[in-house]
Amino acid sequence: MNTKKFLLPESELPTHWYNVVADLPNRPLPPLNPQTKEPITPQELEAILPPELIKQELSTERYIEIPEPVREKYRIYRPSPLIRAFELEKALKTDCKIYYKYEGQSPSGSHKPNTAIAQAYFNKIAGTRKITTETGAGQWGTALSYACAQFDIECEVYMVRVSYDQKPYRKILMNTFGATVYPSPSERTQSGRNFLKQNPQTNGTLGMAISEAIEMAVQSEDTKYSLGSVLNHTLLHQTIIGQEALKQMDLAQDYPDVVIAPLGGGSNFAGLAFPFLRENLTQKKNTRFVAVEPASCPKLTQGKFMYDFGDTQGFTPLLPMYTLGHNFEPSAIHAGGLRYHGASVLCSQLLRDQLIEAKAVDQIECFEAGTLFAKTEGIIPAPESNHAIAQVLREVQNARLEGQSKTILFNLSGHGFVDMMAYSDYQNGKLSTHTLDPKTLETSLAEIQALQPPALV
Numbered sequence: 284m285n286t287k288k289f290l291l292p293e294s295e296l297p298t299h300w301y302n303v304v305a306d307l308p309n310r311p312l313p314p315l316n317p318q319t320k321e322p323i324t325p326q327e328l329e330a331i332l333p334p335e336l337i338k339q340e341l342s343t344e345r346y347i348e349i350p351e352p353v354r355e356k357y358r359i360y361r362p363s364p365l366i367r368a369f370e371l372e373k374a375l376k377t378d379c380k381i382y383y384k385y386e387g388q389s390p391s392g393s394h395k396p397n398t399a400i401a402q403a404y405f406n407k408i409a410g411t412r413k414i415t416t417e418t419g420a421g422q423w424g425t426a427l428s429y430a431c432a433q434f435d436i437e438c439e440v441y442m443v444r445v446s447y448d449q450k451p452y453r454k455i456l457m458n459t460f461g462a463t464v465y466p467s468p469s470e471r472t473q474s475g476r477n478f479l480k481q482n483p484q485t486n487g488t489l490g491m492a493i494s495e496a497i498e499m500a501v502q503s504e505d506t507k508y509s510l511g512s513v514l515n516h517t518l519l520h521q522t523i524i525g526q527e528a529l530k531q532m533d534l535a536q537d538y539p540d541v542v543i544a545p546l547g548g549g550s551n552f553a554g555l556a557f558p559f560l561r562e563n564l565t566q567k568k569n570t571r572f573v574a575v576e577p578a579s580c581p582k583l584t585q586g587k588f589m590y591d592f593g594d595t596q597g598f599t600p601l602l603p604m605y606t607l608g609h610n611f612e613p614s615a616i617h618a619g620g621l622r623y624h625g626a627s628v629l630c631s632q633l634l635r636d637q638l639i640e641a642k643a644v645d646q647i648e649c650f651e652a653g654t655l656f657a658k659t660e661g662i663i664p665a666p667e668s669n670h671a672i673a674q675v676l677r678e679v680q681n682a683r684l685e686g687q688s689k690t691i692l693f694n695l696s697g698h699g700f701v702d703m704m705a706y707s708d709y710q711n712g713k714l715s716t717h718t719l720d721p722k723t724l725e726t727s728l729a730e731i732q733a734l735q736p737p738a739l740v
């Protein structure tokens with residue numbers, strides 16, 4: 284009998300997150316204070332983050348224990364299943380073995396509660412009364428709304444306007460969990476009013492929404508800000524995915540030749556990949572890691588490694604990362620979770636050191652792949668996850684050309700039940716191919732040249 288699902292009992296839930304910083308051949312450059320261009324101090328983060336998250340953000344310890352109250356919430360939906368995609372394999376007539384880790388069974392339908400729960404918990408024990416945040420497609424906002432409800436914290440969400448309009452059900456989900464949701468840019472903040480003045484018709488971006496959320500958070504002592512991706516601690520919390528997947532690949536008596544995940548800021552990619560990367564770095568394993576981004580927002584494949592702000596207004600520290608420039612406005616693609624101008628510092632460093640690879644895929648190829656997956660495996664993937672599936676199909680094709688059979692593991696980071704308009708647009712031929720105008724990119728990268736510290740220029 285061919286086992287399809289590799290399930291772990293709750294008692295096998297990993298007890299620690301894995302911090303890849305401990306095993307990196309090259310530590311990332313430090314985040315900088317934009318005024319002084321000096322490395323930021325923990326104190327400078329206190330206005331927006333609670334102490335435990337600041338500690339994790341800067342930690343170099345290999346393993347960080349998951350507090351029992353967080354594990355208790357994780358057990359509502361974790362360990363998540365690892366599934367062998369037999370039906371997809373059959374449809375592709377391939378010898379490759381395809382496995383996926385399914386993160387869509389969480390309360391909000393994606394991997395995001397893995398860090399939302401942890402962040403809400405560390406805020407709760409620090410006495411935070413309210414958390415502000417941004418959301419793109421609404422996955423992060425939903426996850427944080429749910430987590431805040433679990434720990435009785437108020438939640439205020441700035442939602443990128445184009446998604447607010449494209450995905451009304453996401454707003455209702457967040458409201459159901461008790462959060463307040465505003466389309467961003469909004470009139471509520473100084474930064475929002477600035478963005479609207481510059482361009483009243485703007486679609487909004489994650490960068491703008493982050494600025495609004497931070498501006499609200501720094502105004503009161505008991506309000507903190509929470510980011511759904513990019514920062515080290517968000518990647519850390521997601522490693523629960525890969526820690527489980529390692530055990531599950533063991534159950535399957537198999538091991539991946541290639542690990543694939545979509546990349547917006549890098550959290551679900553890191554979550555699945557980093558524990559396997561540890562095996563490369565410490566156990567001489569030889570897995571490839573492929574991060575997949577949209578062709579319309581290709582920071583890893585067409586961006587530059589530079590210091591840049593994480594938000595549009597310039598409230599965050601300067602981060603050393605692959606970026607398209609914080610003023611870059613990606614087209615209004617449906618994979619809202621991937622419309623971010625930069626990639627996390629850790630993923631950027633790994634790409635620089637060629638320990639991971641990056642690919643860009645157009646949205647039509649993504650929806651073709653996602654539709655095949657839905658027909659064969661029965662799960663309708665989130666538009667973001669379709670990027671990983673498109674790359675899986677490319678890997679299968681390459682393996683065929685090379686006459687090889689490969690073991691492929693990818694992250695099905697979420698389901699697409701609240702993204703039906705995206706599928707409808709695809710089916711009705713309303714999606715267009717978006718590429719990047721080199722002039723636009725050149726301009727937005729030129730705008731951040733002045734931010735570089737002397738040593739990097």
Ligand SMILES: *Cc1c(COP(=O)(O)O)cnc(C)c1O
Pocket residue numbers: 393394395422423511512513545546547548549550551552620621665667668696697698
């Ligand atoms: C947010 C999101 C992503 C992208 O964010 P990362 O931080 O790069 O993981 C991918 N897939 C889904 C389903 C998402 O909600």
